[in-house]
Amino acid sequence: MRSFTISTLMVLLIAACNNEKQVQLQFSAEVAGTPLACDRWYAGYDSAGDAQIQVKDFRFFISDLRLINDKNEEIPVQLEQDSVWQFMDIALLDFENGQGECEEKGTARTNSVVRGIVKGSNFKSIVFKLGVPFEWNHVDNVAVPSPLNVGAMFWNWQFGYKFARFDLVTDREDDQKFWFIHLGSTGCHALASGMAPDSACLKTNIPEIRIDNFDVDKDVIVADLGSLLQQLKIGTCMSGPANPFCEELFPRFGLSLASGDCIDGCQGQTLFHKQVLTPLAYTND
Amino acid sequence: MTEAVKNLWTGLVVICLGLAGWVHLDIVPFHFSHMPAHGIFFAVLGLTQLIFIPFFLFFPQNQPIHWLGFTLTGGMVILWGFTQLGVTPFTRAAEPVDTATIISKLAESIGCIALVLRYHPQKCRALSKTFGVSIVNVGMVLAVGFATEALIGGTPGGHHGHEALKGFNDPQNKGHSHTPYANDYTADYDWGDVWSSLKSYLATRSKTTYLWGLPPGFPKPRVPEDNPITAEKVQLGRHLFYDKRLSGNGTLSCASCHHQDKAFADGLERPKGSTGMIHPRNSLTLTNSAYSSTLTWANPSLGTIEKQVLVPMFGEFPVELGITGQEEKVRNRFKNDTLYQQLFSEAFPSEKDPYHFVNFAKALASFTRTMISGNSPYDQYIYQKDTAALTIQELRGLKLFLSEELECHHCHGGFNFTLSTVHDKTVFVEKPFHNTGLYNLDGRGAYPTDNTGVFEFTAKEKDMGKFRAPTLRNIALTAPYMHDGSIATLEEVIDFYERGGRHIEKGKLAGDGKKSPLKSGFVVGFEITGQEKEDLVAFLKALTDEQFVKDTRFSDPFAPPGIARK
Numbered sequence: 001m002r003s004f005t006i007s008t009l010m011v012l013l014i015a016a017c018n019n020e021k022q023v024q025l026q027f028s029a030e031v032a033g034t035p036l037a038c039d040r041w042y043a044g045y046d047s048a049g050d051a052q053i054q055v056k057d058f059r060f061f062i063s064d065l066r067l068i069n070d071k072n073e074e075i076p077v078q079l080e081q082d083s084v085w086q087f088m089d090i091a092l093l094d095f096e097n098g099q100g101e102c103e104e105k106g107t108a109r110t111n112s113v114v115r116g117i118v119k120g121s122n123f124k125s126i127v128f129k130l131g132v133p134f135e136w137n138h139v140d141n142v143a144v145p146s147p148l149n150v151g152a153m154f155w156n157w158q159f160g161y162k163f164a165r166f167d168l169v170t171d172r173e174d175d176q177k178f179w180f181i182h183l184g185s186t187g188c189h190a191l192a193s194g195m196a197p198d199s200a201c202l203k204t205n206i207p208e209i210r211i212d213n214f215d216v217d218k219d220v221i222v223a224d225l226g227s228l229l230q231q232l233k234i235g236t237c238m239s240g241p242a243n244p245f246c247e248e249l250f251p252r253f254g255l256s257l258a259s260g261d262c263i264d265g266c267q268g269q270t271l272f273h274k275q276v277l278t279p280l281a282y283t284n285d
Numbered sequence: 286m287t288e289a290v291k292n293l294w295t296g297l298v299v300i301c302l303g304l305a306g307w308v309h310l311d312i313v314p315f316h317f318s319h320m321p322a323h324g325i326f327f328a329v330l331g332l333t334q335l336i337f338i339p340f341f342l343f344f345p346q347n348q349p350i351h352w353l354g355f356t357l358t359g360g361m362v363i364l365w366g367f368t369q370l371g372v373t374p375f376t377r378a379a380e381p382v383d384t385a386t387i388i389s390k391l392a393e394s395i396g397c398i399a400l401v402l403r404y405h406p407q408k409c410r411a412l413s414k415t416f417g418v419s420i421v422n423v424g425m426v427l428a429v430g431f432a433t434e435a436l437i438g439g440t441p442g443g444h445h446g447h448e449a450l451k452g453f454n455d456p457q458n459k460g461h462s463h464t465p466y467a468n469d470y471t472a473d474y475d476w477g478d479v480w481s482s483l484k485s486y487l488a489t490r491s492k493t494t495y496l497w498g499l500p501p502g503f504p505k506p507r508v509p510e511d512n513p514i515t516a517e518k519v520q521l522g523r524h525l526f527y528d529k530r531l532s533g534n535g536t537l538s539c540a541s542c543h544h545q546d547k548a549f550a551d552g553l554e555r556p557k558g559s560t561g562m563i564h565p566r567n568s569l570t571l572t573n574s575a576y577s578s579t580l581t582w583a584n585p586s587l588g589t590i591e592k593q594v595l596v597p598m599f600g601e602f603p604v605e606l607g608i609t610g611q612e613e614k615v616r617n618r619f620k621n622d623t624l625y626q627q628l629f630s631e632a633f634p635s636e637k638d639p640y641h642f643v644n645f646a647k648a649l650a651s652f653t654r655t656m657i658s659g660n661s662p663y664d665q666y667i668y669q670k671d672t673a674a675l676t677i678q679e680l681r682g683l684k685l686f687l688s689e690e691l692e693c694h695h696c697h698g699g700f701n702f703t704l705s706t707v708h709d710k711t712v713f714v715e716k717p718f719h720n721t722g723l724y725n726l727d728g729r730g731a732y733p734t735d736n737t738g739v740f741e742f743t744a745k746e747k748d749m750g751k752f753r754a755p756t757l758r759n760i761a762l763t764a765p766y767m768h769d770g771s772i773a774t775l776e777e778v779i780d781f782y783e784r785g786g787r788h789i790e791k792g793k794l795a796g797d798g799k800k801s802p803l804k805s806g807f808v809v810g811f812e813i814t815g816q817e818k819e820d821l822v823a824f825l826k827a828l829t830d831e832q833f834v835k836d837t838r839f840s841d842p843f844a845p846p847g848i849a850r851k
Contacts, residue, residue, distance in 0.1 A: 056806070084712050103747075104805060105704075107713040142504040142700055146712035151704045156687050156694035169806060178806030192675070193684040194667050238689045 021121065023077060023216055025065070025114040026277055029058055029095035032226025039100035041171070045229040053179065053229075057105050057167035058095040059153060060183075060223070061132050064208075065089065067118055067216065068125040075123075077116040083145035085111045090132055092147035093223075101169055105152045126214040126221070130183070130253070130271075131163035131206035137185060138196040157238075158188045159196050163206065166225060170234055182238040183253060186260070203260025205239055207253045210265065211274050219274045227270045228252050294403035295345070299338050301396030302357065306334030308389040317479045324479060333357060351404060359397035362390055363420065481635065495519065495651075500659025502668035502700060504708035506575035509589050512647045514654060517631040520842075522652025524628060525645060527841045530618045531598070532559040533607035539597065539649065540841065542568040542605070546834050548759035549656065554770030562603040565735040567770035570763045572833070573756055575654040578707040578716045582768040583738040583752045585716060590650035598642065608642075616640050658758055658833035659700075663824075675827055682824025685817055691782070695807040702757040702828070718751035719805040722786030722798030723767060730803035733794060736769050749803055761826040762834065775822050783818075785810025 029036040031045070031053075041052045065077040079086045085094075091114045098106035131137075132148075137160040141149050148161070155162045161184060168179040187202025211221065232252075235245030241257065250257040254266025309331030317324025334357050337350075344350055365386070495514040497505065508514050525531055526539045537559040543549040549571035556568050566582050579585055580593035587593050597605035608615050619625040620640040632648055633639035663683070665674035675683070686693050696719055699706050707714050718739045724732045732738060732750040739748035752768050766772040772781060781787050785808055786799030798804065813821070833839075 104717055104719060105715070107715060109713065140502060142502075142708060142710070145710060149710055150713050151699050151706060151715050152717075154698065156698045157689050167806070175809070178809065180806065191672070192666065192680050193687045194663075240689060 020117045020119050022115070022117050023067075025077075025116075025126070025216070026220040027093050027112045027114070027223065028220050028275075029093075029112075029223045030226065031055075032224065032230075034226075036095055036225060037100075038096055038098075038102035038106070042226070045226055045232070051176075051234060052171040053168045054101050054170075055096065055167070055225070056101045056169050057152070057165050058102075058223075058225070059092060060130060060164035060166075061090055061092055061147070061153070061161060062114065062128045062130060063088075063090045063133050065091075065114065065116065065128040066126070067123040068127060069120055070122045070124055073120075074127065075118055075120055077114075077118045079114065079116040082115075085147055086115065087145050087148055088136060090136060090148070092150065092153070095223075105167070107150075107152075123216050124214065125210060125212045126216070127208060127210045129206050129208050131185075131204075132161045133206075134185075134200060134204075137161055138188065140196075155182065155184045156194065158184055158186055158201070159190060159194060160185050160188060160201070166228075168225075172234065176234045178236065179234050180236040180238060181249065184239050186239050186241055201260075203239075203241065203257075205250075205253075205255060205260045207255055207266045207269055208262055209254070209269060209272050210267075211272065214274055215276075218277050220277045222273050222275050223271055224273065225271075227273070230270070291403060294399045295342075297399040298341065298354070298358075298396050298403065301392040301399065302334045302338055302341075302354075304392040305358075305361070305389045305396070306331045306338075308385050308392075309334065312385050314475050314479050317482065321482065330357075330361070351400070354400050355397060357396075358393040358400060361393050362397070365390055484635065495655075497655075497657070499657065500664060500668065502664070503657065503659050504576075504700075504710060506654060506657070507707055507709050507711065508654065509591060512591055512650065514651050515632065517628070518633075518648045518651040519655050520652075521625075521628040521632040522648035522650070523839070524625070524842050525619075525649055526652055527843055531606055531608070531615065531645075533609070533611035533615065534559050537606055539594075539606075542597075543571055545839055545841075546762075548572050548658070548762040548829075548834055550763035552764065554765050558604040559607040560604045564603045564605065566768050567765065569755065570759055571653055571656050572658045572759045572830075573656070573701050575657060576701050576706050576708055577703075577753075577756075578705045578711075578714050579753055581753075582755075583718060584742060585718065585739055586742065590653050591646050594646050594649045594653070595642070598645070612642070616642075656833075656839055658830040660832045661758065661830040662827040664830070676823070678820050678823045679827040680824075681817075682820035682822070682827075685813070685821050686824055690811050691813075691821075692807045692809075692811075693782070696754040696805075697757050703754045705753050716753075718748070718753055719807070720750040720801065720803045721752070721782075721808050722750075722801045722804035723771070723781075724750060724787070724789070724794060725796035725798045725801040726794065728796070728800070730801040731796075733769075738768070747803065750801070751803075757825060758828050759830060759833065761829045775825050776818065779813075779818055779821055782808060783811055783813060 031042040034040075034042065036055055036058055038055055041054050043050075043052050045051070045053060065079070066074045067077060068074050076089070079089055079091060081087065085092050092111065093114070094107070094109065094111045096102035096106040097110050098108040136144070136148065139148065141151075141154045141161075147153070153162050153165060154160075162182045163185075164181070164183040166181040168181070170176055170179055183205060185201040185203060185205050188197035189199060189201075190197045214221075228249075229252075232248055233245060235243075237243050237246040237249050240246055243257075246257050251263065251268055252270045254262050254264075254269035256263050309327045311331075313324045313328045313331065315324075316327055337353060337357055340347075340350055341354060495516055499505065512518075526543075529535055529538045529541075531538055542551045542556045542564075544551055547570075551568040554567060556564050558564060569582065574580065574590055578588070580587040580590060581596075587596075599606075599609045601607075601609055619629070625640075629639045629644070633644055636644075659668070662674040662679070665671040685691055696704060696717065698704055704715055704717050720730065720738070724730075726732065730749050732740075737749055739751040740746075742748075760766075760775065764774060766775070766778050772778050784799060786797065786801060786804055788797045788799060789795050799810070
């Protein structure tokens with residue numbers, strides 16, 4: 001709280017001097033319009049249409065946040081550095097509260113706001129990446145500040161981060177009981193597993209999300225698990241390059257599973273949309 | 286302005302500063318008691334305000350002295366304003382407005398105005414300048430405050446940090462905690478207490494800051510504020526750890542269940558306490574306990590080793606060391622021993638009677654905290670970049686271990702091979718517990734009644750059979766495995782994960798853990814070849830740190846040099 005107040009004051013001070021504006025971008029998480037919560041069942045989001053799902057984890061990183069003004073200029077948003085939810089140009093959004101099903105991996109605190117300052121005005125679109133940039137994706141995660149040292153978001157498999165961690169549990173038995181979705185870079189070549197890759201990963205898997213007609217003050221960015229999963233077969237996808245479930249799922253992040261890049265500027269993504277701000281469902285503590 | 290009016294203003298400045306200085310000195314002990322740095326801050330402020338007065342009188346026209354004057358009056362009012370926002374290094378919440386606040390802030394405000402009226406014809410400009418300079422000064426004061434906090438420490442959040450000693454409220458020990466950090470927020474704390482605390486603080490400080498000598502790639506462990514680690518406490522802890530006199534009947538020491546050659550586990554399924562009672566759980570390795578976000582197999586509320594070690598000392602179900610009921614006897618054994626008199630007085634130099642169990646726990650915890658292991662072939666390969674340290678087979682095993690098919694890393698991930706990890710930079714303390722499907726007695730996931738995991742503490746159905754994933758470092762040395770020692774070898778552990786749960790066909794414990802509804806989604810089973818299994822085992826064995834189990838810093842101090850004692 002203390003450091004938060006100080007940094008807010010400093011940001012205000014800097015903003016006052018520079019024609020810079022403080023922005024607080026609101027996010028929310030929903031399942032087809034219903035707020036997402038750890039202790040609730042949601043029905044009808046798989047291909048069979050009759051499975052119930054419950055959320056075990058719902059966290060994701062965004063980075064490289066920009067606003068686009070009426071002259072079509074991209075203006076980067078400088079994130080406030082709180083080393084809790086935000087570090088460098090990376091922010092963690094966290095919609096699980098460590099209760100109910102989320103207890104196994106979760107933490108109590110949640111976050112739905114990204115804070116920063118931006119120069120100028122008349123913004124009409126917002127662009128951000130769902131993921132962690134390569135420079136920070138493969139660091140020794142105990143040597144970096146929060147949110148990059150959150151253990152559950154580190155992906156030892158590729159020595160990088162899970163950009164998005166959506167863990168679900170269904171009402172099915174056996175192999176359909178758990179439905180884990182972990183998005184992250186794959187094909188990262190390192191001397192050995194457990195080490196940082198020596199060159200860029202084959203598949204970046206970082207979607208760039210663009211939302212037009214976006215009102216910075218009035219709109220909220222909704223991550224809707226319902227529209228991400230609609231009509232999908234239940235099946236864990238941890239970004240495995242040959243995973244049949246990923247094949248189906250990746251286009252909904254706007255990605256090609258084969259190349260790891262955006263298809264058509266990731267326009268086909270179905271996870272995020274905007275909505276006019278309603279009273280906050282989640283707050284930064 | 287007539288001379289008389291000038292003198293009136295000067296006099297007012299002097300009186301106001303004197304008053305404010307005196308008030309600040311008066312509140313020093315009180316603030317010192319909750320956080321030394323805060324007390325020191327007020328002491329410095331009060332003294333400066335008083336010492337300023339003669340300078341002001343002797344050099345009435347000196348510019349720097351004027352600015353200092355503004356800072357010590359108006360500047361302090363502004364600083365106080367900041368504290369009302371909650372912005373100080375010492376408190377999270379605003380300080381209450383009490384008589385001391387009112388007197389000192391009024392005095393400072395009047396002093397500031399008097400200073401302007403006396404010396405500055407352009408009143409308005411002087412006032413705004415004062416304001417500017419004061420803001421800069423406030424910034425400096427804050428910086429100094431933070432620096433003091435960093436240097437001197439204390440409970441962060443000061444006024445809210447008095448929980449430090451919770452859990453240590455052993456009636457035997459009431460009134461024995463005289464460290465500057467441990468005292469309650471008491472108004473009757475006086476200058477004598479400040480002085481003795483300061484002395485002891487300086488004594489500890491000048492003695493030793495413990496040098497961790499951490500392995501490459503390892504973060505600094507988190508150390509409780511009320512038990513700063515010193516080499517002396519570690520030494521005392523090491524002696525106590527190996528001393529059987531620490532048990533009620535003198536038959537058992539910590540080392541009886543935590544053997545160094547077994548990475549501080551004991552090789553038994555379940556150990557016996559000093560009175561012969563069998564412990565329901567397997568003795569845990571103490572490897573890297575310093576980094577555990579929760580201690581023991583399944584207790585979500587044990588967050589520090591200090592608290593944990595009280596369990597083997599005083600626990601009655603089961604009895605381990607069995608001190609309960611024998612407290613005086615055990616205390617006196619150490620109190621009357623010259624070796625321990627020296628060790629205790631070095632570890633707790635400020636205390637007249639340091640032989641109370643809070644200190645035993647602090648010393649034992651400090652010693653346990655130093656048992657850091659990070660020099661296995663795996664570490665040599667990954668962190669020390671020795672490419673010859675791991676064989677091809679072990680590397681294949683590592684790859685399997687980190688694969689998404691086996692999913693081991695979801696629970697045993699990170700540098701310490703468990704996600705239940707905390708270190709000095711951690712913001713979000715993760716405390717995961719998992720049901721791995723070892724038992725399923727009733728088809729609904731029940732575990733045997735003496736080992737129900739987190740359920741034992743929460744009595745919630747869903748917590749049945751949930752245990753902490755232990756570190757896998759030195760795992761080859763700590764057989765048998767699992768909370769009850771019910772799996773004998775690493776090969777069998779892998780068979781268990783491969784199947785996705787254990788099937789016990791007959792007897793009291795019969796049931797198929799694979800079918801348990803409470804089992805974690807990360808234990809679903811997989812298929813690997815015999816060769817792959819061997820690779821995985823080879824990798825797990827490469828987590829053994831030979832240096833750790835021979836390190837003389839952790840060995841029995843009573844053993845003749847060169848001879849390991851059992």
